Amino acid sequence: MVPLNNSQFFLTSLNRLIESFRRLPGVGPKTAQRLAFYxxxxxxxxxxxxxxxxxxxKSQILYCDIxxxxxxxxxxxxxxxxxxxxSLICVVEDPMDIYVLDKAGIYNGTFHVLHGSISPSRGIGPEELRIKQLIERIEKNTNIKEIIIATNLNLEGEATGMYLQQILSHTKIKITRLARGLPSGSDIEYADQTTISHALNSRVDINENIK
Amino acid sequence: MVPLNNSQFFLTSLNRLIESFRRLPGVGPKTAQRLAFYxxxxxxxxxxxxxxxxxxxKSQILYCDIxxxxxxxxxxxxxxxxxxxxSLICVVEDPMDIYVLDKAGIYNGTFHVLHGSISPSRGIGPEELRIKQLIERIEKNTNIKEIIIATNLNLEGEATGMYLQQILSHTKIKITRLARGLPSGSDIEYADQTTISHALNSRVDINENIK
Known part of the structure; x- marks a missing residue:
């Protein structure tokens, strides 16, 4: 008996599709096989x-010129x-972030999508992001009063936020960042140390809020 | 502010791809969005x-004429x-099953793929499956001694197995079914009642095996 191996069993055209599925995030070999058979x-x-x-x-999607x-x-x-x-620009890493931030229904400003974050380990520097377009936008529109940095709260997102803060520091525009703290509905018991530290440092005076 | 809704935020071409991904098994709305953005x-x-x-x-795949x-x-x-x-035919529901059965390395016979199982609820009757081709194959090849039914162990698979047993009962061919019992590495504590019943009913005399 000729033993069946993947290459013999999985036909060329099937293998090719399995490979295509495997390139997607979160799709392992088993899922790729299952999807291809489907x-x-x-x-x-x-x-x-x-x-x-x-x-x-790929052919129909453009990037907004603003x-x-x-x-x-x-x-x-x-x-x-x-x-x-x-007069408000909220700077995000990805288009998906706009959807989430807008859905909350309390932000009525504009957005700016960087399309990624600074990541030296993956060879992504500031010039790979749409930061140049943000600077041009600020220069063109003198009406801008505040830039809210809403990059992700991981290493790359923080680095990107700090970089933006630096290059924008010479302008008169107010630079803010989304508040850090305990997420709604969370258990303090399961919160990580960094979150707890931020929640403590940024604690809010309740009396003051009531006034 | 015009509120963002899915149809406005997700562009037509993006929506279309999200819809395509959603048709795949195990892909929910969030995963479909994530994949489309990827x-x-x-x-x-x-x-x-x-x-x-x-x-x-789709264009390059045929079905083996045997x-x-x-x-x-x-x-x-x-x-x-x-x-x-x-002289041995192992009848399976899907091509993927062949791969799994063959990989075990103890079966050296041939296979027959039904391409599904009988499911009245989904409108799939015996005529939708490649049962006719199995019968023709048996009629042509008088050498066949045994047919091993290896359909899935769910309602549809069992119904298909029973149907095959009935329509093949007039032949002199031996009809067998894969053994039922506890899967290897399983905990008895977590086994379901049906599996336990099969494991008890099909219990094997160990002394006999040693002889």
Missing amino acids: ILKMQEEDVKEFSDSLTDL CQNISEKVTCEMCIDKTRDD | ILKMQEEDVKEFSDSLTDL CQNISEKVTCEMCIDKTRDD
């Missing part, structure tokens, strides 16, 4: 639609929206 | 490769392999 069973038109939606996304968010128009819906306060 | 960041040639591998799979397994040739490698015992 594609085999799918209707031809659904597979065609999937395939087309992949290539079309906030750098993904857009299907030169300037995105949010930057065109005159009801938004364009 | 595609946005991928190199254009990698996305093209992914897209092509999807459509090519065992009905997926194949890139008219007759698959396993059915051509003369070192395999073609």
Whole structure:
């Protein structure tokens, strides 16, 4: 008996699709196999639609000329929206972050997407991010009063925030950062030491709030 | 402020890809969003490769004219392999099952893929499965001595197994089914009642085995 090995059992075209799935984040070899076998069973038109939606996304998506968010128009819906306060810019790493911040319903300013964070270990420096566009935007729009840094709270996000703080320090614009502390609904017992430290250092005077 | 809703934030082409990902098994709305945003960041040639591998799979895969397994040739490698015992047919639901059964290294017979299981709730009857091809195969090859039913151990798989048993009962071919019992490495404490019942009913005389 010729023993079955992956290359013999998994046909070339199947292997190729498994490899494509494996490149996606969070998809291991077993999941990639399962997904590829599922594609085999799918209707031809659904597979065609999937395939087309992949290539079309790449060809149809632009970056907004103001906030750098993904857009299907030169300037995105949010930057065109005159009801938004364009004296406020909230700087985020990724388009997804805008969705989360906006959903809270208490921020009515504009955004700026960096498309990543500074990460020397992955060879990503400030010039790889859309920081230049942020500076140009500030220079063009003299109306800007505050920049809220909303990068992630990990090493790369913090480094990016500090870098922005430095390069913007010469301007008269107020630079702020999202508050750190215990997340809503969390147990103090399970909070990490860094979060506890921030929650203690940034503690709020309740009496003062009541006044 | 115009509130952001999904349809406004997620661009048409992005939405379309998110929808495509959501059709895959085990992919929820959050994962679909994450994957679509990841595609946005991928190199254009990698996305093209992914897209092509999807459509090519559908166009290049055939079903083996003997065992009905997926194949890139008219007759698959396993059915051509003369070192395999073609008096044995192991009937499975899906191509993936062949891989698992063959990997164990103790089965040297052939396979037959039904491509599904009988499921009245999903409108899948025996005629939707490749049972007709199995019967034709048995009629053509008078050498067949045993058919091992290896459908899944759920409701649909059991129903399919019982159906096969019935329609094959008039032949002189021996019909067997994979043994049921406790899986290797399992804790009796966590075994379900059905498994325990099968393990008890099919208990093996150890003395007899030693003889």
